[in-house]
Amino acid sequence: MTAEIKKVAVVGTxxxxxxxxTRFLAKGYDVIATDPAEGAEERMHKxxxxxxxxxxxxxxxxxxxxxxxxxxxxxxxxxxxADFIQENVPEVEDLKQKxxxxxxxxxxxxxLIGSSTSGxxxxxxQAHFENPERFVVAHPFxxxxxxxxxxxxxxxSTTKENTDRAKAFFEGLNMKALIxxxxxEGHIADRLxxxxxxxxxxxxxxxxxxTEEVDQAFIYGAGxxxxxxxxxxxxxxxxxxxxxxxxxxxxGPALKKPWTxxxxxxxxxxxxxxxxxxxxxxxGDMSMSDLDKNRNEFLVRLMDLVQEYWPEDxxxxxxxxxx
Amino acid sequence: MTAEIKKVAVVGTxxxxxxxxTRFLAKGYDVIATDPAEGAEERMHKxxxxxxxxxxxxxxxxxxxxxxxxxxxxxxxxxxxADFIQENVPEVEDLKQKxxxxxxxxxxxxxLIGSSTSGxxxxxxQAHFENPERFVVAHPFxxxxxxxxxxxxxxxSTTKENTDRAKAFFEGLNMKALIxxxxxEGHIADRLxxxxxxxxxxxxxxxxxxTEEVDQAFIYGAGxxxxxxxxxxxxxxxxxxxxxxxxxxxxGPALKKPWTxxxxxxxxxxxxxxxxxxxxxxxGDMSMSDLDKNRNEFLVRLMDLVQEYWPEDxxxxxxxxxx
Numbered sequence: 001m002t003a004e005i006k007k008v009a010v011v012g013t014x015x016x017x018x019x020x021x022t023r024f025l026a027k028g029y030d031v032i033a034t035d036p037a038e039g040a041e042e043r044m045h046k047x048x049x050x051x052x053x054x055x056x057x058x059x060x061x062x063x064x065x066x067x068x069x070x071x072x073x074x075x076x077x078x079x080x081x082a083d084f085i086q087e088n089v090p091e092v093e094d095l096k097q098k099x100x101x102x103x104x105x106x107x108x109x110x111x112l113i114g115s116s117t118s119g120x121x122x123x124x125x126q127a128h129f130e131n132p133e134r135f136v137v138a139h140p141f142x143x144x145x146x147x148x149x150x151x152x153x154x155x156x157s158t159t160k161e162n163t164d165r166a167k168a169f170f171e172g173l174n175m176k177a178l179i180x181x182x183x184x185e186g187h188i189a190d191r192l193x194x195x196x197x198x199x200x201x202x203x204x205x206x207x208x209x210x211t212e213e214v215d216q217a218f219i220y221g222a223g224x225x226x227x228x229x230x231x232x233x234x235x236x237x238x239x240x241x242x243x244x245x246x247x248x249x250x251x252g253p254a255l256k257k258p259w260t261x262x263x264x265x266x267x268x269x270x271x272x273x274x275x276x277x278x279x280x281x282x283x284g285d286m287s288m289s290d291l292d293k294n295r296n297e298f299l300v301r302l303m304d305l306v307q308e309y310w311p312e313d314x315x316x317x318x319x320x321x322x323x
Numbered sequence: 324m325t326a327e328i329k330k331v332a333v334v335g336t337x338x339x340x341x342x343x344x345t346r347f348l349a350k351g352y353d354v355i356a357t358d359p360a361e362g363a364e365e366r367m368h369k370x371x372x373x374x375x376x377x378x379x380x381x382x383x384x385x386x387x388x389x390x391x392x393x394x395x396x397x398x399x400x401x402x403x404x405a406d407f408i409q410e411n412v413p414e415v416e417d418l419k420q421k422x423x424x425x426x427x428x429x430x431x432x433x434x435l436i437g438s439s440t441s442g443x444x445x446x447x448x449q450a451h452f453e454n455p456e457r458f459v460v461a462h463p464f465x466x467x468x469x470x471x472x473x474x475x476x477x478x479x480s481t482t483k484e485n486t487d488r489a490k491a492f493f494e495g496l497n498m499k500a501l502i503x504x505x506x507x508e509g510h511i512a513d514r515l516x517x518x519x520x521x522x523x524x525x526x527x528x529x530x531x532x533x534t535e536e537v538d539q540a541f542i543y544g545a546g547x548x549x550x551x552x553x554x555x556x557x558x559x560x561x562x563x564x565x566x567x568x569x570x571x572x573x574x575g576p577a578l579k580k581p582w583t584x585x586x587x588x589x590x591x592x593x594x595x596x597x598x599x600x601x602x603x604x605x606x607g608d609m610s611m612s613d614l615d616k617n618r619n620e621f622l623v624r625l626m627d628l629v630q631e632y633w634p635e636d637x638x639x640x641x642x643x644x645x646x
Contacts, residue, residue: 143619151540181531185582188532188536196518198583198585212555213503216499226545233634250413259513278534282535282634297632309551309618311609311614
């Protein structure tokens, strides 16, 4: 029997830690935070204050209050009574190892422990735990109090029961909890983000384009689509009635071309089948034309929205007002 | 002196060609289209019919009408009186070369010619033109009648005047015309999309995750952000008050780690400066906290919107209704 989660502790109060704090508070949890840095407590309160209007707009749980947040500079004090503990110290493996082992030692043995690590594998982080079975990577996205994704990665010693508990807890926070079944460095999302990031750096490094041009080249076309459909379903839809089957025929040969610095895998029959049947599965009972209609309706409404918020358009508005 | 653009021709009426047709018609142009495929005319009219409600919603120009579209199976006939010609035949270099040379030969010598090629360089495509100075790559994004980006890439023989004319024409179509100053295979946007695509294929190929899991890992976190800010400004913002300077300190070392199959460039002082000053430049007169506020307000409104259109949530809605 494991207890219901009532008290939450947050270890490390940078951008990500403070984002978690706001999300936990918005859902009505008591939160205790700790961070050894000078001025951390003040910065934390300021960050929660600034993000509060957005969680209010998204909807607070009954009883949710900024007043239910406390701070201590003592890690043991912070974690000893918590039912759930989220670690967010800087992305330095030795430091994470040490802090997580401290958390493991000082917390209740059945408290769930999550780490916000961007890329370190959970089996490495839990390797020296006394109670490793209650540890998962729980990797969120900035701003944590708005964006729904959390990648939940169990390590070799994590029990299925605890992975399920973590998933249920995050779903209770209105998050999309994606269980990552295989540990790899960078989990899944960061591998994609990192590929995009490295390609962007190559383009700037070689003087092809500025950071601004790279950003514009991405946002106004592909970027808008990716708020709704991922890399696979986007290509499935770009194939017209033939879907991914047609796309792979049309753009499969491009995998051999130097369209990125990244060398592609061989498009084997097995990979072809996985990709095509994957896209068909994820379309569920929506036909190609349902998906198409859904995308168009979304994008038309998104066009309205983004034009209010694209920084470039905002500068234009300012100029117009000033003239 | 070059004439004003009044008549537009579209060569190749697949998904992209038909998308262009709808966008041209919505802006009030006369459009003549050609495609040698059996049934192309009928498919074209059906495609325009289906996309029309969306351009109506985005706003039609005065006089815009679907009736102003004609079709011929004769390429010469299609292009001979056009002021602007957009080519969209399949992505096969020999075929594109041949069709573009036909267009060059049969069109008015000062008609602008654009190619929708995803990745072939304009200098190669215009190499055997009689009048190469009026040719640009004009690479749009699907669905062309909604998404605003067009990458305009001049070749070695393209004049600046014609590049500027093309830019002005596309901006007149309410598009974001990004001049790509350096030719590379895949231009800019497709290099980024292709890096993401190849990394996604590696993940599926190695059995790490399904296409659906990859899509979910991307959409619900990073994907939502990319509708507003690109790879650079996103990281600039993730750095808190320190912006990109802090991010490169925190995640620079990750460039050496196997977080993607793509090897990163060396983070030299020069690259560091380009990236930091680039982000600062593109922020314009918006402070870090302006950018942050702008992002949060956008994302809160986007959360409302996406939940109506994510396919997964739609399936859930259906289930709920059915139960």
